Amino acid sequence: MATAPRRVGAESSATRALILSAAETVMREEGYAATSTRRVAKQAGLKPSLVHYYFPTTDDLLLAVFRKGAEESDAWLDEALASPDPLRALWKLLTDTSRTELALETMALANHRKAIRAEIAAHSERMRARQVEAFTRVLGGKLAGPEACPPAALSLILAGIGRALIMEGAFGVESGHAEAKGYVERMIERMMAPAKG
Amino acid sequence: MATAPRRVGAESSATRALILSAAETVMREEGYAATSTRRVAKQAGLKPSLVHYYFPTTDDLLLAVFRKGAEESDAWLDEALASPDPLRALWKLLTDTSRTELALETMALANHRKAIRAEIAAHSERMRARQVEAFTRVLGGKLAGPEACPPAALSLILAGIGRALIMEGAFGVESGHAEAKGYVERMIERMMAPAKG
Amino acid sequence: MATAPRRVGAESSATRALILSAAETVMREEGYAATSTRRVAKQAGLKPSLVHYYFPTTDDLLLAVFRKGAEESDAWLDEALASPDPLRALWKLLTDTSRTELALETMALANHRKAIRAEIAAHSERMRARQVEAFTRVLGGKLAGPEACPPAALSLILAGIGRALIMEGAFGVESGHAEAKGYVERMIERMMAPAKG
Amino acid sequence: MATAPRRVGAESSATRALILSAAETVMREEGYAATSTRRVAKQAGLKPSLVHYYFPTTDDLLLAVFRKGAEESDAWLDEALASPDPLRALWKLLTDTSRTELALETMALANHRKAIRAEIAAHSERMRARQVEAFTRVLGGKLAGPEACPPAALSLILAGIGRALIMEGAFGVESGHAEAKGYVERMIERMMAPAKG
């Protein structure tokens, strides 16, 4: 949906890329709420007006940061799902601190910036759909039975547990973390085990 | 000659309670980053200076909001864990939108307010410990076996999945939600089922 | 002249003394401009309203601080001028860091608080007059001749040089200090030397 | 891509000069403690935000005021020391009310603004050194003998007495002033007199 055609700086500009990367850094280190044009400019070593030249409004900037992160996420997800052991690869991704930190700030962003919310939601849905498709392919018939976990549930569950680990870890809570990781790993193991009998 | 109690605004003041409740509302509706004295004062229908009279610094205010929420959380958790079916009661709590929304903002708060982080972390650890103790009591011997979920892991997992449901729901993502809820409920059912023969 | 009869707390109250002494500390350490009721209250461990109870306005407080300091100054000056070697005793007083620091803040005060200015000026004149009288008594006939220093000039000169030493010392300038002290001491020596044949 | 000059507001801007001159006026008339952005903006007839545009922090503003004053002082000092009668010219400078008033506020500033202190101290030392050099050149061999005043002492003494005259004059104390001025003038006369015999 976006804020439309008022984007100025060419997509390909090096300055634009510099600004985006500075914005991502600020967002990761100080949170989306601190991601102002001023701070981003300072981080990039540029003047605030230049940031506004490339991203007329703050929403334009935040949206661009989200899109860049989303593209990278897509690539990582593709790679993970295409690997021989997609569940384990995905789980590794979901517990990667630096990636998930950004994802968490993105969620906070979605919660408080109406203009960006829809796009973030759409992207989340797409990622879930792709996981569901991959899980179905990989897990095949093992999805029946009383203990079976539907692929969409699996997607949400892994994401939720991953985020909980990162979020709590960020402020020093560690109890239960080792146990939870172990549990997920055993769960994946059982799922990937050759059907018995 | 008096020895100067440092804290202003008696714990019992009605104005203080009004401010706290306004702050909680703002925090829930607009996020911790919007919880400024001005904004809270407007919500409460008071002058900004009066907010500063009761809570000299913003951290004081945020900390008080957290403490109030924590006390309520403790009470709800106590009640849930004391119920005949603690797992289901806890799960209901964790998927209660309004409560968990506040918990999510609290986590964002912890991420960006050093002064409050330690207290939030300590509270999280305490809540986890209480759940672990209750789970151990309830689940008894069923915690062995390859599929068993250690109580600390269970605590983290339920919290993580609950938060994922609320967070995504908040911005309109619903796919996988029904399945995940179903899965958790079946999981709880298996756990609470009488040990088989 | 003063701000008249609205002083409340009895002159003799211990709380009043506590406030005054706290105010003096703040004034010495942070300057007259920082000497607010709030800061003084904090320094004294009292509530701001209590400070206002004893000193309705900030000028009342500052005036009282000045008066207390002036009384002490008077006492010290009396003692110095009554000593067998009044010039040297006075010079020692004028180069006493802690006393002169307060005197300097008092001058800043006089410069910017109309209500207090007149009283400070009057006190300065009184102190000068007492010094002139003492110098005349001590120096007797030595005040004639081309090199002679009139007593009033001597009073101003010693005060000025003393303040310069303290002021500069406060922010780390020391060059010329030893020489200036030496010069003043020799000057005093010459003055106190028995008239030559 | 630009490398972002940090300083805003070109050194040459007319607005910047206007602000600086307004700040100097406020500082002279109401003291350094009153030199706030608001106050200065009002004096200059500008919006407070514009003052912040040129001087991001209050220290930046105060530092710039000091530097401008210091440059002017340097020029005046140069001129005085280069004159045929450097001692008298310097003494005239030191008793010039408007210049010394600003110097006095600058000292108060140094006392209470850590960030600026070092620069003020360094400048004071430099001015003293230049005076010492000039005095030595002018006074030549007359610096020996029991009554001789070392040049560094002379610098401090003249400054101290000059400041005392201005400071006291500012709040209405005049006694001893004529005598002190006379004494200093005679002192200078003796020093500049051709060596006898």
Next chain:
DNA sequence: AATGAATGAGATTTCATTCAT
């Protein structure tokens, strides 16, 4: 004799945004 509550003003700073060049 003391204190809690309340308030308007102002200080310091950050911010997004607009505009002219």
Next chain:
DNA sequence: CATGAATGAAATCTCATTCAT
């Protein structure tokens, strides 16, 4: 492309002072 200038709004905090109890 890029930047300097300008501005109104708001955030955070400190302040002196008044008033009722």
